[in-house]
Amino acid sequence: MNSVSLLGRWAINSVLRLGRAAVFLAVTLIASVKILRRFRLVVQQVFAVGVLTVLIIVVSGLFVGMVLGLQGYNTLVDFGAESSLGLVVALSLTRELGPVLTALLFAGRAGSALTAEIGLMKATEQLAAMEMMAVDPMERVMAPRFLAGFVAMPLLAAMFTAIGIVGGHLIGVGVLGVDSGVYWSAMQEGVDVYDDVLNGAIKSVVFGFVVTWIAVFEGYDAVPTSEGVSRATTRTVVIASLAVLGLDFLLTSLMFTEV
Amino acid sequence: MNRNAVDLWVGLFVVAGIAALTMLALRVGNLSAANTTDTYKVTAKFGNIGGLNVKAPVTMAGVRIGRVSRIEIDREDYSAVVELAVERRYDNLPQDTSAAILTSGLLGAQYVGLEPGGDETYLKEGDRILITQSAVVLEQLIGQMLFSKAQGDG
Numbered sequence: 001m002n003s004v005s006l007l008g009r010w011a012i013n014s015v016l017r018l019g020r021a022a023v024f025l026a027v028t029l030i031a032s033v034k035i036l037r038r039f040r041l042v043v044q045q046v047f048a049v050g051v052l053t054v055l056i057i058v059v060s061g062l063f064v065g066m067v068l069g070l071q072g073y074n075t076l077v078d079f080g081a082e083s084s085l086g087l088v089v090a091l092s093l094t095r096e097l098g099p100v101l102t103a104l105l106f107a108g109r110a111g112s113a114l115t116a117e118i119g120l121m122k123a124t125e126q127l128a129a130m131e132m133m134a135v136d137p138m139e140r141v142m143a144p145r146f147l148a149g150f151v152a153m154p155l156l157a158a159m160f161t162a163i164g165i166v167g168g169h170l171i172g173v174g175v176l177g178v179d180s181g182v183y184w185s186a187m188q189e190g191v192d193v194y195d196d197v198l199n200g201a202i203k204s205v206v207f208g209f210v211v212t213w214i215a216v217f218e219g220y221d222a223v224p225t226s227e228g229v230s231r232a233t234t235r236t237v238v239i240a241s242l243a244v245l246g247l248d249f250l251l252t253s254l255m256f257t258e259v
Numbered sequence: 260m261n262r263n264a265v266d267l268w269v270g271l272f273v274v275a276g277i278a279a280l281t282m283l284a285l286r287v288g289n290l291s292a293a294n295t296t297d298t299y300k301v302t303a304k305f306g307n308i309g310g311l312n313v314k315a316p317v318t319m320a321g322v323r324i325g326r327v328s329r330i331e332i333d334r335e336d337y338s339a340v341v342e343l344a345v346e347r348r349y350d351n352l353p354q355d356t357s358a359a360i361l362t363s364g365l366l367g368a369q370y371v372g373l374e375p376g377g378d379e380t381y382l383k384e385g386d387r388i389l390i391t392q393s394a395v396v397l398e399q400l401i402g403q404m405l406f407s408k409a410q411g412d413g
Contacts, residue, residue, distance in 0.1 A: 043265065043266065043269050044265060046269045046272065046273075047265045047268055047269050047272075050269070050272050051268045051269060051271075051272045054272060054275070090287050094283065094287065094288075152272075154276070155272065155273065155275070155276025155277070155279070155280075156276070158276055158277075158279035158280040158283060159275060159276060159279040161279070161283060162278075162279035162282050162283060163279075165287060184286070187287055188286075188287070188288070191287050191288050192288060193284055193288035196288065197283045197284055197287065197288040201280070
């Protein structure tokens with residue numbers, strides 16, 4: 001009986017959290033429109049979530065591209081199709097790896113930082129203090145962070161993909177001896193601007209939205225203790241990663257089922 | 260960090276992001292070539308197009324000069340009508356040019372190969388290529404071979 005009521009409490013709490021998250025999103029979106037007049041705050045946050053994440057994105061992108069070049073070449077060479085290496089690297093990066101890996105790294109690097117920062121603000125009652133001074137924390141704290149994550153994520157994903165393709169070129173052309181012209185022309189032949197590049201960009205926009213939403217909400221909803229903040233940070237990374245992978249399947253099946 | 264430095268870094272970040280997007284669109288996705296609206300359309304009728312797809316290349320002497328822009332069935336005689344978008348700069352294809360559906364490699368993707376004729380007048384927008392050769396469907400060939408072999412034995 002006891003375990004059944006535990007399950008019931010868990011279910012009620014989950015639904016409550018979901019409802020709070022939805023209300024939070026609505027309030028943040030309204031505040032985001034208002035905050036556009038004070039664009040400085042957003043720029044500062046783009047620095048924190050975007051610029052400081054560039055390094056990890058660029059390094060991971062380069063290595064992922066190099067691994068794709070190596071693995072792709074070893075598989076393709078068995079079929080005498082190593083001329084398609086550029087296409088393989090570009091399609092896997094633009095369609096899947098670029099948006100998804102960037103979103104996962106973004107959740108780990110920027111999302112956790114957002115949650116920890118906001119959670120700590122709540123634990124040290126800074127948010128309450130703002131309300132006392134008639135400053136709306138939704139407008140002053142949440143909205144700029146939300147907008148910044150939403151803007152930064154697609155740009156980071158584009159950088160990841162571009163660097164990855166260069167990395168594949170580095171290994172494929174520089175080390176394994178695929179012709180440089182063939183690498184690029186196979187890519188240009190097979191990659192479609194709308195079907196592949198644009199759909200990948202749409203994915204990264206959706207992921208940026210979801211990851212930032214989860215990160216900011218978890219911070220706002222954290223139990224205001226040191227343990228609560230650490231739990232909220234962990235939850236951000238776990239939930240955001242799961243959401244990205246689940247959504248990726250959904251988006252892929254919507255976008256790429258019909259050729 | 261002071262204000263100006265933050266502004267500078269964010270500016271660089273945005274520029275780098277947009278540069279990456281532009282590279283993806285132009286260098287990888289080849290937007291510049293995909294978007295050339297400067298084409299003229301000719302049609303060709305085939306008995307069977309095999310696995311030809313829209314966007315498949317149209318080549319002459321192995322050089323790509325256009326793409327397949329539309330494929331549909333003729334309501335009258337149930338043959339396949341393939342619309343070819345040929346780049347405007349190749350506007351001197353003779354009227355008696357012939358079209359064939361070919362396969363790159365033994366099992367590769369299918370494309371339309373054009374073979375120029377000797378006519379003095381040139382194909383223009385909306386014209387029809389009269390001499391065509393359908394796709395070779397491997398299964399049919401094998402079927403025919405088996406059939407004729409069985410007949411020969413009997």
